[in-house]
Amino acid sequence: MWPAWLSARLLSQSPVTLTNADVSSLASSRPSLAYDLGHGFSLTWSANPSQLVITGNNDTIFASNGNFNMTEVNVDICQKQTVTEIGTSHGSDTPSVTVKGDLLECGNSTATTKYTLSFGVPPGFQDRVAFQLEVFRASNSPTANTSQPLTKIYLTHESHASEDFYGFGAQASFASLKNQTVHILSREQGVGRGDQPATSTADAAADFAGGNAFTTYTAIPQYITTDARVVYLLEQYIAYASFDLSSPHAVRVRYGGRAVGGHVTRGTDVLDAGAVLGIQGGQDKVMRFVEQGLENGVDCPIAAVRLQDWTGTHFQEARYNDPDLYPDWTTFVQTLRSKHDVHTLSYVNTFLADTGTKPDKPKRNLVLEASKLSYLIRNSTTNSTLIVSSGADMTADFLDVTNEKTRDWFASVLQYTPVTLDVSLYNAANALTYHNQYPRDWAQLQHNIVTDLNKASDAVVFHRSAAFLSNRYMNLFWAGDHNTNWGRNDGIQSVVPVMVHMGFSGFPQQHGDIGGYTNVLTPAPPDGNVTRSAELLGRWGELAAVSSAVFRSHEGSIPSCAAYGWPLLRAPVVYHTADQRSRRVVHESFYLADLYVAPVVAPGMPRLSVYLPGGENEVYAGGQHVEVRAPYGQPAIFVVNNATSDELECLWDL
Known part of the structure; x- marks a missing residue:
C-alpha cells in the first residue's frame, strides 16, 4: 500500500x-x-x-x-x-x-x-x-x-520512539518536545502558562490571558533532533x-x-557583558541609581539603563498619568553617555493608546494622526479601527505595518496581529496567513533604522517576539516577561528551556529579565499573590550571570563568542545525545561553553543534587548525580575537563 x-x-x-x-x-x-x-x-x-x-x-x-x-x-x-x-x-x-x-x-x-x-x-x-x-x-x-x-x-x-525534538522557538515548559503538538503562532505568552494560581487569576481577568504550556511570543517552524536531523x-x-x-x-x-x-x-552531531539596569521613575531617579551603583563599586560595570517609562506611564484600573518624567530627555541621555559611559535603551511597540483623555495632554495624539492617515488596522465588519485589549482598562489601536507609508510615518512594531476573519490589512489578504510575519517585519524595520542612522555597531536591538529568520535583523533575543516566582512554566525554571530551544532555533545570544517581570496581587489569601522575594532575585541574578549574554534587571510590572552561530547556552543533550538523562535535565543544568552550570531555581536549597553527563573529569566522573554545596551567592559551576579553551577565556573577558 x-x-x-x-x-x-x-x-x-x-x-x-x-x-x-x-x-x-x-x-x-x-x-x-x-x-x-x-x-x-x-x-x-x-x-x-x-x-x-x-x-x-x-x-x-x-x-x-x-x-x-x-x-x-x-x-x-x-x-x-x-x-x-x-x-x-x-x-x-x-x-x-x-x-x-x-x-x-x-x-x-x-x-x-x-x-x-x-x-x-x-x-x-x-x-x-x-x-x-x-x-x-x-x-x-x-x-x-x-x-x-x-x-x-x-x-x-x-521518526522513531527514541528520537527527541528541540527548537520551535521559545518553548519554556519542556525539555524534548517529543509526544507534544507544537503550534506555530506568535502571541502573548500569557501569565502563568499553567502555573497556578497565576494562570487562573489571569484567565479570570481576561479570556485565555493565562496561556498554556505552548503559548509563546516566538514560534518558529523548525526543529533539530537527537539524530542530528533538521x-x-x-x-x-x-x-x-x-x-x-x-x-x-x-x-x-x-x-x-x-x-x-x-x-x-x-548532520554528524547536534552542533556540527556589562549590566543593564531596568529603572522607572524619571531622570532624577535614574541618575541617582546609576551614580549610587558606580560609587558602590559594583563588580559588573553598568553598560546601560533601560527606561520603559520614557513616554510616560499608565496605571491600570486607576488613572492615566503623564508626569514630566524626562523634561530634558536629549540632554539627560547625552549626560549619561558622556559622564558615566552609560547607554540608554528604551521600549517601543505598536500599541498606540488614545491620549486625548489624559489630564495633561501630550503634544501629539498619535492615535488621532494615524486614524486620519488610515495607518491603523481596521475591522472590516464595523468599518472602524480595531481596538485591542490587554486587560482591564488597557486598550490600544494597532499600527498597520503592511502599509509602507505607515512604516515611514512611525518606526514602530506590530508584534501580534489579531486573528479574526474581519481583520482588514492594507497589504495582506489574510490576517491568519500574515500573522507570524509581523515579528520579522518589525525586526527588519528596526535594523533598517539603525543602519540608515549609521548606528548599527552602536545599537543593541533585542526582541521577545520573533519569527523564522528574524535573527538576521537582531543581535540579542529577550526571553520575555516571566512571573516573579519559582514556577516551572512561567517562572525562573522556564528561563533556561526558552534559551535552549531558541538556541536550537538559530538565536545564539539571549538574555532574560533578572527577577522576572509579572507581579500578581489578588484579593485571595497571600499565597495567591505572585511577588518577588529577595532570595528569588538573588538566585535569578546568579542564573543570569552564567547564562545570559546581557545582565539586565527589571523592576517588575508593579514598580560575543558564539562561533559558527552556536548558542552561548547549550543543553546537555548537545554533547550527549545518547545519554537519556541528558535529554531531560534542561530545567536543571546547562553548558556555557566549557562551563557546566547547575542553577538554583527553587527556594531554600543550600545544596543541590546535580547530574553530570557522560565523560570524565579529574574531580567528578560523568554519568552520575553528585551533591554539591550551592549557598546563596555561590551557584554550582563546573569546569569541563580542565578546559582552557579560547571560548572559556572569552567568557572571562565578558
Missing part, C-alpha cells in the same frame, strides 16, 4: 477518517525508482514496501510512510492518494525529482484534487535538500465545488502550522495553506 504521507483538507462539515492510500498503477509497472539529487543526496521510491526515502552521506535524512487559543478541526480529509508520475528535471545546476498524483475521496466533493511534490538541492546550500509541495484542483473539475475550497495540507515523515519551513511560508510529534514513529505537519516548502538535512 502507498502510505498516507500527503493529504489535503476541504472546508466543509462532514468528518472523515484518514486511511492508507491506494496503490497506484505506477507501483505495479515500476516497483523501485532511484534518482541522484547531486552533492551526495539521492531519492529512492519503492513500491514494496511502499516508501519514499532521501539519503545523504549514507544516512537517511527524510523517509515517509504513511491570546489566541487555536482549536484544530480536521474535516473532509482526502482518504486516498495515488502516484501517477515521477520524473527528473535539469533546469538548474542540480537535478530535481518531482512526484505527481491525485488525492481521492475528499469528503463529498467530486472535484479532482492533484498534488505536486518536488525535491532538490537548493542553490547555495549544498548540505540540504529542499522540498516544495502544492495541492490544487484539476482544471476540468466541476465549478460547483468552489464552495469547498482546499484550505490545509498535511505532510508526514518517519527540518524547517521556508520564510515565505508563514501561515499557521502545527507539528504533531505525538506518534512514536512519525511527524505530521499541518500547514494552513495550499502550498508549502522547506529544507531537510542531517
Whole structure:
C-alpha cells in the first residue's frame, strides 16, 4: 500500500477518517525508482514496501510512510492518494525529482484534487535538500465545488520512539518536545502558562490571558533532533502550522495553506557583558541609581539603563498619568553617555493608546494622526479601527505595518496581529496567513533604522517576539516577561528551556529579565499573590550571570563568542545525545561553553543534587548525580575537563 504521507483538507462539515492510500498503477509497472539529487543526496521510491526515502552521506535524512487559543478541526480529509508520475528535471545546476498524483475521496466533493511534490538541492546550500509541495484542483473539475475550497495540507515523515525534538522557538515548559503538538503562532505568552494560581487569576481577568504550556511570543517552524536531523519551513511560508510529534514513529505537519516548502538535512552531531539596569521613575531617579551603583563599586560595570517609562506611564484600573518624567530627555541621555559611559535603551511597540483623555495632554495624539492617515488596522465588519485589549482598562489601536507609508510615518512594531476573519490589512489578504510575519517585519524595520542612522555597531536591538529568520535583523533575543516566582512554566525554571530551544532555533545570544517581570496581587489569601522575594532575585541574578549574554534587571510590572552561530547556552543533550538523562535535565543544568552550570531555581536549597553527563573529569566522573554545596551567592559551576579553551577565556573577558 502507498502510505498516507500527503493529504489535503476541504472546508466543509462532514468528518472523515484518514486511511492508507491506494496503490497506484505506477507501483505495479515500476516497483523501485532511484534518482541522484547531486552533492551526495539521492531519492529512492519503492513500491514494496511502499516508501519514499532521501539519503545523504549514507544516512537517511527524510523517509515517509504513511491570546489566541487555536482549536484544530480536521474535516473532509482526502482518504486516498495515488502516484501517477515521477520524473527528473535539469533546469538548474542540480537535478530535481518531482512526484505527481491525485488525492481521492475528499469528503463529498467530486472535484479532482492533484498534488505536486518536488525535491532538490537548493542553490547555495549544498548540505540540504529542499522540498516544495502544492495541492490544487484539476482544471476540468466541476465549478460547483468552489464552495469547498482546499484550505490545509498535511505532510508526514518517519521518526522513531527514541528520537527527541528541540527548537520551535521559545518553548519554556519542556525539555524534548517529543509526544507534544507544537503550534506555530506568535502571541502573548500569557501569565502563568499553567502555573497556578497565576494562570487562573489571569484567565479570570481576561479570556485565555493565562496561556498554556505552548503559548509563546516566538514560534518558529523548525526543529533539530537527537539524530542530528533538521527540518524547517521556508520564510515565505508563514501561515499557521502545527507539528504533531505525538506518534512514536512519525511527524505530521499541518500547514494552513495550499502550498508549502522547506529544507531537510542531517548532520554528524547536534552542533556540527556589562549590566543593564531596568529603572522607572524619571531622570532624577535614574541618575541617582546609576551614580549610587558606580560609587558602590559594583563588580559588573553598568553598560546601560533601560527606561520603559520614557513616554510616560499608565496605571491600570486607576488613572492615566503623564508626569514630566524626562523634561530634558536629549540632554539627560547625552549626560549619561558622556559622564558615566552609560547607554540608554528604551521600549517601543505598536500599541498606540488614545491620549486625548489624559489630564495633561501630550503634544501629539498619535492615535488621532494615524486614524486620519488610515495607518491603523481596521475591522472590516464595523468599518472602524480595531481596538485591542490587554486587560482591564488597557486598550490600544494597532499600527498597520503592511502599509509602507505607515512604516515611514512611525518606526514602530506590530508584534501580534489579531486573528479574526474581519481583520482588514492594507497589504495582506489574510490576517491568519500574515500573522507570524509581523515579528520579522518589525525586526527588519528596526535594523533598517539603525543602519540608515549609521548606528548599527552602536545599537543593541533585542526582541521577545520573533519569527523564522528574524535573527538576521537582531543581535540579542529577550526571553520575555516571566512571573516573579519559582514556577516551572512561567517562572525562573522556564528561563533556561526558552534559551535552549531558541538556541536550537538559530538565536545564539539571549538574555532574560533578572527577577522576572509579572507581579500578581489578588484579593485571595497571600499565597495567591505572585511577588518577588529577595532570595528569588538573588538566585535569578546568579542564573543570569552564567547564562545570559546581557545582565539586565527589571523592576517588575508593579514598580560575543558564539562561533559558527552556536548558542552561548547549550543543553546537555548537545554533547550527549545518547545519554537519556541528558535529554531531560534542561530545567536543571546547562553548558556555557566549557562551563557546566547547575542553577538554583527553587527556594531554600543550600545544596543541590546535580547530574553530570557522560565523560570524565579529574574531580567528578560523568554519568552520575553528585551533591554539591550551592549557598546563596555561590551557584554550582563546573569546569569541563580542565578546559582552557579560547571560548572559556572569552567568557572571562565578558
